[in-house]
Amino acid sequence: MMRVERVGPLATIQDLGRPGWFDSGVGTAGAADRASLRLANRLVGNPEGAAAIEALLGGVELLAERHLTLAVTGAAAPATVDGCPVGAASVLELEPGQRLRLGMAASGLRVYVAVRGGIDVPPVLGSRSRDTMSGIGPEPLQPGDVLPVGTPPRDYPIVDVAPVAVPANERLTVRVIPGPRDDWFANTPALFEGEWLISSDTDRIGARLDRRDGPPLRRRDTGELPTEGMALGSIQVPPSGQPVVFLADHPITGGYPVIGVVVDADVDLVAQARPGQALRFRPYR
Structure with missing residues (x-):
């Protein structure tokens, strides 16, 4: 116990x-x-x-x-x-x-x-x-x-230490697969220009981003998007233009367009990013 x-x-x-x-x-x-x-x-x-x-x-x-x-x-x-x-x-x-x-x-x-x-x-x-x-x-x-603590396993090895680096407060570079709704934006490449900052409005549901520099995202299509499924790492853009990267407790559906999806291997990086930390996206194809 x-x-x-x-x-x-x-x-x-x-x-x-x-x-x-x-x-x-x-x-x-x-x-x-x-x-x-x-x-x-x-x-x-x-x-x-x-x-x-x-x-x-x-x-x-x-x-x-x-x-x-x-x-x-x-x-x-x-x-x-x-x-x-x-x-x-x-x-x-x-x-x-x-x-x-x-x-x-x-x-x-x-x-x-x-x-x-x-x-x-x-x-x-x-x-x-x-x-x-x-x-x-x-x-x-x-x-x-x-x-309560479960019964210890018998056959798994134990080591003394793992030589891994702890997360740093430096700027992150995160890979993104564009789409599926990148065509809803007049300037989709702006996602990959300049830097974003992790907002204080961040939790297990998602990491909200503020613009540090670079052009804001502008919607081409201002209509309503039917509710559709949301994947882990989806970058959803609400009317405010502040993207949200969905994390572990994200909703399974949503109605705002998803401009891109963070590749699975980089979602953990976003989950460790602190408010105020800089982030840059780069396209992954």
């Missing part, structure tokens, strides 16, 4: 989501930064899709109530065990009564904490993920919550 002593702005339980429910109006959800979740699970010897903690900016404190094997990945949040600093993306062994504390991340947006055996809360529609848009899945974590 693992007790939550403190939480930061938002901490939820996430796995790799619940695909296959679009026909029932339920999105996939799951970890916003899937690569960081997978890495944390691999470090502790779990299957990659085991449930873990996703913490916005860090600020979490966890108390071990039995021996636990943990790993922390994702955003660059300083971590300590009983006050002793520990490395990022390393395997941590906690004895009963020891505390893992995460400070606030200096770069990146989301921190992941995996425990060997996975967080064993009851699944909903086949997943332990919290969908913040629909309210499906376990409630966001609160101080005093006790998290």
Whole structure:
């Protein structure tokens, strides 16, 4: 068992989501930064899709109530065990009564904490993920919550540390497949000109963008678009002209035109981008 002593702005339980429910109006959800979740699970010897903690900016404190094997990945949040600093993306062994504390991340947006055996809360529609848009899945974590830990796997290896770079606050370059509604815009190439900034109006549903420099996007067709399906990474442009890159908890349908779709491999980069961070799109064909 693992007790939550403190939480930061938002901490939820996430796995790799619940695909296959679009026909029932339920999105996939799951970890916003899937690569960081997978890495944390691999470090502790779990299957990659085991449930873990996703913490916005860090600020979490966890108390071990039995021996636990943990790993922390994702955003660059300083971590300590009983006050002793520990490395990022390393395997941590906690004895009963020891505390893992995460400070606030200096770069990146989301921190992941995996425990060997996975967080064993009851699944909903086949997943332990919290969908913040629909309210499906376990409630966001609160101080005093006790998290059950599953049976540790037997045959997965454990390593000491993974030599991976933490997310940086530098400008991101994100690849985009134009369309399917790029013909609705009079100046589609403007998406790839200049830089955008991650807005403070950003969450697990999507990252809203503000123009830093370059021309604004202008609609050619001002009519109404019938509601259609929305994919992870879709760049939807509402009448305000501020694009939104859809993330893990995005709606499965929408009525604003999608000018392009971020390639799947780059969605995790957007999920770790902080408000005020610069982003540049480049076409991927």
